[in-house]
Amino acid sequence: MTTPARRGRPGHSLDSLLTVAVAAFNERGYEATSMDELAARLGLSKSALYHHVSGKGELLRIALDRALDGLFAVTREAGATAGPAIGRLEHVVRGSVRVLATELPFVTLLLRVRGNSDVERAALERRREFDRIVSDLVAAAVREGSVRDDVDPAVIGRLLFGTVNSLTEWYRPGGPLTGDALADALVRAAFDGLRTPPPGTAG
Amino acid sequence: MTTPARRGRPGHSLDSLLTVAVAAFNERGYEATSMDELAARLGLSKSALYHHVSGKGELLRIALDRALDGLFAVTREAGATAGPAIGRLEHVVRGSVRVLATELPFVTLLLRVRGNSDVERAALERRREFDRIVSDLVAAAVREGSVRDDVDPAVIGRLLFGTVNSLTEWYRPGGPLTGDALADALVRAAFDGLRTPPPGTAG
DNA sequence: CCATTAACCGACCACTTGGTCGGTAAAGTC
């Protein structure tokens, strides 16, 4: 599984470009990050950067697709398509936290997109599709009687994934909190509430 | 209570400038919004804009302070300083939702700040101070036994206010959901969980 | 050694950016 001996002069891979670019986008904001600065961070000239990539927009597009592909993959896993709706919902929540923790910079970037360009609007459209899947899952869980019906299901879905998405604001892998522990804490707090559970309640 | 007859030629008030500027910042992003575009939206020349305001940064500073002042005011209200910690926490959550609904554009802008300038860094510092107050409140509620102790209090606080802050992503006043109803739904979901409550549980 | 492939660079370009400056237009005060 060593590098398969590419032709030509060796240099940066698309992946190493992406890592640096997405980090810069998240630190300074996409619009506020210039191609000159990206080049400087990579230790190469701006024109060399354009050899790898057609423009700033393409960097953004690839990064956003990476986050979105990860999230949609979760919705196609077995745990998300079979069994009671509440279980499928929990699976999607845990899976989303896992993707968020694994691909943190990419998901962070995705959640900051505002629709300023075609690339951003396409990403927003895919996000809305994901939200629709979640919303349907919550509605099914309400119908099956496992999720409270005194709050609008659409609102429940938004609060739940608002909580998940807000993790990008503070969670940093490598600290004491692993992705799994984070998912546990979130699922417990969101599904069972942050009040002290009454005695005799199973975990 | 009519306008108190100002001297000189009448024109835009600072408040009308702010409203338009913050709306533009939220739509396109602060960095991506040019002074030329602000001037166009206001029906003014760019140089006239500079008559009212010392620069783009000042517009941002005033807007961010407005959001922060509202949030800190909540933490000084009676309900946030007296009584059991769980009640004070709920008061701060409800108050934050109220401020968020009332000053939505300003709070939205605040939550997107990344620290790219002195103005932004100062706002971030005040936000951290607010987070500290919340974190202390959660810790007190855990000590008093009213909030679950099987999840790190700091994490609880972040999840809780992550949920509150995520409201800026979708809540729009003027729709069917009032600010109070929103606060009710959020408090219920966050404190008691989104699972169907067991029978015989008081609301 | 030589062709091919890929990575890279410096100089350049049209355009936009935040911000300045000297002057004008409209209101209130006396």
Place this chain on the structure above:
DNA sequence: GACTTTACCGACCAAGTGGTCGGTTAATGG
């Protein structure tokens, strides 16, 4: 009607923007 105060404008500027172009350098394959 003179004076002051405030609002406003067009023209301008240095610096930075995303992107282009023609050429060079370093690796592999034969």
